[in-house]
Amino acid sequence: MSKIRIGIVGYGNLGRGVELALSLTDDMQLIGVFSRRDPATVQLADSSVPVHPYSAIDDFRDQIDVLILCGGSKDDLPEQGPALAAHFNTVDSFDTHARVPEYFAAMDAAARSGGNVAVISVGWDPGLFSLNRLYGEAILPKGETYTFWGKGLSQGHSDAVRRVPGVKAGVQYTLPSEPAIERVRSGSRPTLSTREKHRRECFVVLEEGADAAQVEQAIVTMPNYFADFDTTVTFLSEAELREQHSAMPHGGFVIRSGLTGADQSTNQVVEFALKLDSNPEFTASVLVAYARAASRLAGQGQQGAYSPLEIAPALISPKSPEQLRKELL
């Protein structure tokens, strides 16, 4: 059987994760990486894979089955996504929740115009967490769904810390509250405040001569980002930050706590949890599995946009439905 031919658009942490995830599959091959940077400056993990300028991508229409889009949701995907979906089957990790309907519509129209398949919002949230919210509420219609995030590095909150005057460098971790998770797991359905669900930990390198107390106060009182949370600030050296805080862990929990039975008095708790040592490598692994689904849907003659919610699970596995039923049911 011929392999599914993949192109990667954008080579940051996510693009690199996709390259590595593809190397763990037997049924997919990486044809090339497309970058807006000077291709000579893009160093792949596998130096035998060619890097092409993004501007030349249309020349590769006949050589690529699925493009995996590894750009950002804010600036890259809204523009690149529809332009590429008109000419290629695509998979992306669009994650701006409020703009999903609009992006889906744009990708659907573009993909249909070219007879292609576009799979959007692939990853873990949105993505696997969305799937678990769906299974939970469909199976247990009476109940509550809870999402907790972390422990994980938050890019947006780390940026906010770094904008505080006196901060030279820093990172922020979001941590789920273990007591809150235990309450939810127990089958109670508490109403939890923002402060009760998560706390925040900041690790900060001060500028020469900056006032630690002032910096800490500026962080913990920052509206929207920290004021509603219990936040701790730890100061450390630049070397310590580099050594101890360079990884990109993340994860979280989706818990559906439902009720069944004659008087709706039977507790049923469904939990999905991720503990990821690398957020981009995991998201990349999900993208690669759904690239397989995109290729199959296109092979069936399907067209238009999809999210993981509308894709049969068997389509993401390299195994046949027969083999999956025999091994996994």
Next chain:
Amino acid sequence: MSKIRIGIVGYGNLGRGVELALSLTDDMQLIGVFSRRDPATVQLADSSVPVHPYSAIDDFRDQIDVLILCGGSKDDLPEQGPALAAHFNTVDSFDTHARVPEYFAAMDAAARSGGNVAVISVGWDPGLFSLNRLYGEAILPKGETYTFWGKGLSQGHSDAVRRVPGVKAGVQYTLPSEPAIERVRSGSRPTLSTREKHRRECFVVLEEGADAAQVEQAIVTMPNYFADFDTTVTFLSEAELREQHSAMPHGGFVIRSGLTGADQSTNQVVEFALKLDSNPEFTASVLVAYARAASRLAGQGQQGAYSPLEIAPALISPKSPEQLRKELL
């Protein structure tokens, strides 16, 4: 919109659970229950729903959209399933793992002969656990999948306990080993023996004059059932058994521990866990959600057998794909 018209075949714990689960939906209605017992002796939760003899079921072909089959996998489904799938859309919880391919083939042929849809092996294992094994291995191809069951009442093992001479009544619980789960959660990928993964707890009422030590010895050394496990036996009175051990809790864990990255050194752990206060009520809730999918697949003109692995998640939700994307992505 007209409601999906449901019939229940078989009214034991599972059938009753289905009746109760249907009452929590807004888009489905129970048309009737079909039983091989004398209908006058079958007491439903809602006495306004008619009970019909199983032998008359073919008369209801035009009044029922989906039949939910609540018989057992050993004796009932292999015979009833294909007979009914020839005339109705069906959903069942067939769970004899080794016979799934054979049952799927029989249901597929029967359903196609009548232009119907048959969804098999719906529940949590097989079912939701199977789905999570699939997502786990497709996303993290390098890794190990672990399944732990319990704490839960095991019907087969309880029957084995009750067959021991001197035992008047009793139940058996399967318990997952917490230390083993913690090792797997940590990202290590241990090889675990049967004894390391689960232990067993028996609660036994002795016959008048039976020798407790002898009964305990007979249980803990029983081949296949108990000899390979750490098993405890607790003796109690018939009243205590009834008061403390009448519920049917169950649950368990599916954990995929995978590796990503350049040298496959990044740990990624995906966990799915169920804590069910009533096993039959939860299985019934899954059946009802997949009855919705069966009705939709049939409405699209699909035919033949399906398992949850081949069914797009959105099909089990009462919400539209647009609403699901807006709310859950």
